[in-house]
Amino acid sequence: xxxxxxxxxxxxxxxxxxAVYYTAPANSLTTISAxxxxxxxxxxxxxxxxxxxxxxxxxxxxxxxxGRVVAPGETFNIGGAIGQTLAAGGTLxxxxxxxxxxxxxxxxxxxxx
Numbered sequence: 001x002x003x004x005x006x007x008x009x010x011x012x013x014x015x016x017x018x019a020v021y022y023t024a025p026a027n028s029l030t031t032i033s034a035x036x037x038x039x040x041x042x043x044x045x046x047x048x049x050x051x052x053x054x055x056x057x058x059x060x061x062x063x064x065x066x067g068r069v070v071a072p073g074e075t076f077n078i079g080g081a082i083g084q085t086l087a088a089g090g091t092l093x094x095x096x097x098x099x100x101x102x103x104x105x106x107x108x109x110x111x112x113x
Contacts, residue, residue: 014047016098040073
């Protein structure tokens with residue numbers, strides 16, 4: 001078994017609709033060790049984050065951060081994602097109320113047999 005550190009999302013700007021920012025590789029488990037969003041605008045913005053199982057869709061059953069307001073210039077740590085595991089094909093998805101207002105960064109560990 002091998003467990004390697006990995007940058008899962010490297011500074012992606014969120015869109016206004018849920019989009020996939022990371023997909024767990026085949027035959028692996030991904031554990032999220034850090035995840036944050038930074039508001040790069042001068043107005044408050046909201047963020048919603050989902051950990052979606054393979055072949056699933058974002059929704060109330062897999063949301064880990066819902067409508068959290070991020071102040072201008074603030075970096076918010078997404079505590080609900082920390083320590084969570086995505087099985088193969090699972091995705092980290094997110095959205096903002098305004099496209100290109102929030103920047104997502106995440107890292108973790110990928111474990112393979």
